[in-house]
Amino acid sequence: MTAPALHTRNLVKTFGGFTATDDVSLTLAPGARHALIGPNGAGKTTLVNLLTGVLAPTAGTVFLAGEDVTGLGQHRRVRRGLARTFQINRLFADLTVLESVALAVGERRGVGWRVWSPVGARGEVLDEAARLIETLRLADVAHRRTRDLAYGRQRLIEIALALAVQPRVLLLDEPAAGVPTSESRALFETLAELPRDMTILLIEHDMDLVFRFAERISVLVSGAVLLEDTPDVVATHPLVREVYLGEATHHA
Numbered sequence: 001m002t003a004p005a006l007h008t009r010n011l012v013k014t015f016g017g018f019t020a021t022d023d024v025s026l027t028l029a030p031g032a033r034h035a036l037i038g039p040n041g042a043g044k045t046t047l048v049n050l051l052t053g054v055l056a057p058t059a060g061t062v063f064l065a066g067e068d069v070t071g072l073g074q075h076r077r078v079r080r081g082l083a084r085t086f087q088i089n090r091l092f093a094d095l096t097v098l099e100s101v102a103l104a105v106g107e108r109r110g111v112g113w114r115v116w117s118p119v120g121a122r123g124e125v126l127d128e129a130a131r132l133i134e135t136l137r138l139a140d141v142a143h144r145r146t147r148d149l150a151y152g153r154q155r156l157i158e159i160a161l162a163l164a165v166q167p168r169v170l171l172l173d174e175p176a177a178g179v180p181t182s183e184s185r186a187l188f189e190t191l192a193e194l195p196r197d198m199t200i201l202l203i204e205h206d207m208d209l210v211f212r213f214a215e216r217i218s219v220l221v222s223g224a225v226l227l228e229d230t231p232d233v234v235a236t237h238p239l240v241r242e243v244y245l246g247e248a249t250h251h252a
């Protein structure tokens, strides 16, 4: 049997006497389109930090492709195939889209800034960067500075940077945060076309986007998984409606 791409066993994180992550056991099969939802303060960010190695758990285990990575830091998890995007914009505003993505590809290939030297892997790096840019439908703006692009497209560049490490598992942390609705549809259409062998965990506040993208949804409440099921079941579940969707309408 193939190991899950990502799973946790009885993950706990306490801050002082407060339990932010409460016995979370999650399983993402290879190729999963899984979303994590929950009201503000439910512990989504804490859980992502435990998955990526920003925080060490108080108890429990994180596995990547069946291997225990609980003791590994962020960079070693990235090297084992776990990449994330961030809620905050971390782009080099003065670089072009192609330059930004090429830097990230060069970094993975271990050539770093030397990608711009006349010798070396420049051609291959640029080809790979151009392919990624194509995948994310950014080809028309490849030579524009990232600061000049609409916010929705800047978020796509961030996703391209995460994809440059060739992850097996991609954590999308609120990719549509701050993106106008008119742009978020296109962003999610692009995400829907990412390679199916990549496993994706989406953390997102916009329920329309979550229900369109995810095939499984885990609902986090007070640090614990209240329910994990298909979007249909989650959407109509009385507890979810009471605990989360009712509250979500106040945020909208």
Ligand SMILES: Nc1ncnc2c1ncn2[C@@H]1O[C@H](COP(=O)(O)OP(=O)(O)OP(=O)(O)O)[C@@H](O)[C@H]1O
Pocket: 015, 018, 019, 020, 038, 039, 040, 041, 042, 043, 044, 045, 046, 047
């Ligand atoms: N470093 C910390 N020290 C103390 N408490 C913390 C710490 N980090 C998070 N918490 C608490 O843990 C709880 C969960 O926070 P977390 O940021 O994970 O929630 P969230 O679901 O991501 O919320 P949001 O959607 O608002 O980002 C909150 O009550 C928060 O105050």
